[in-house]
Amino acid sequence: MAEPNPRVVALHLSLASRAPLRVMERVSAVANRGLEGDRHAKAGSHRQVLLMEAEVLESLGLAAGEVREQVTVRGLALDRLPPGTRLRVGEALLELAKPCDPCERMNEIRPGLMTTLEGRRGHFVRVVTSGSFAVGDALTILPAEAAKPV
Numbered sequence: 001m002a003e004p005n006p007r008v009v010a011l012h013l014s015l016a017s018r019a020p021l022r023v024m025e026r027v028s029a030v031a032n033r034g035l036e037g038d039r040h041a042k043a044g045s046h047r048q049v050l051l052m053e054a055e056v057l058e059s060l061g062l063a064a065g066e067v068r069e070q071v072t073v074r075g076l077a078l079d080r081l082p083p084g085t086r087l088r089v090g091e092a093l094l095e096l097a098k099p100c101d102p103c104e105r106m107n108e109i110r111p112g113l114m115t116t117l118e119g120r121r122g123h124f125v126r127v128v129t130s131g132s133f134a135v136g137d138a139l140t141i142l143p144a145e146a147a148k149p150v
Contacts, residue, residue: 006075006139008089009054010064013038021065026134029092029127035070045126046097052122053078060116066109067102069122076139078123088140091131097124 012021013035027035034041034048041048052069053076064072076087078096085096102117110116 006073006141008071008133008135008137008139009074010072011135012065012068012070012072014068014070015039021068021070023065024135026132027070028132029094029130031127031130034127038070040070047100047124048097048126049094049124050100050122051076051078051094051125053120056117056120056122060113062109067106067113067117067121073139076141079119081123081141086128086142087125088142090133090137091129092127092133093129093131093142094125095128097126099123 011024011027013024013027014021015037016039029049030036030041033043034045049071050069051071051073052067054064054072054074057064057066057072079099081096083096083098087094087096099119100121100123102114102121104114106114106117106121
């Protein structure tokens with residue numbers, strides 16, 4: 001269950017494959033692409049941005065960004081939200097696309113981490129409405145009737 005005030009606790013950009021992530025205080029989300037400057041930002045992709053729960057990372061002794069997520073959140077149980085759920089964060093509107101399946105690369109971080117993260121590696125979201133957001137910004141789950149355009 002979500003805590004009363006879900007928040008963004010860390011932001012990162014991936015600039016190149018296997019390169020260290022860049023820690024950010026604020027990012028710009030671009031509709032139907034992803035985060036400006038991130039190598040994964042591609043038009044139409046369902047993998048535009050990866051959200052990860054800080055609680056999962058902490059339970060495994062991992063730091064924010066260590067599993068290469070761009071947005072780390074606290075107080076939001078992503079696995080309880082259905083695909084299509086929309087989240088307002090700062091000026092941006094995001095939509096849950098699908099869970100992220102852990103890849104072999106997780107085992108480079110720690111042997112067996114790929115299996116440990118099964119069903120807990122976060123969710124991909126797509127950017128519905130462009131806008132910026134920052135560490136500390138609240139996340140609002142939009143009611144189903146308000147989430148979709150008429």
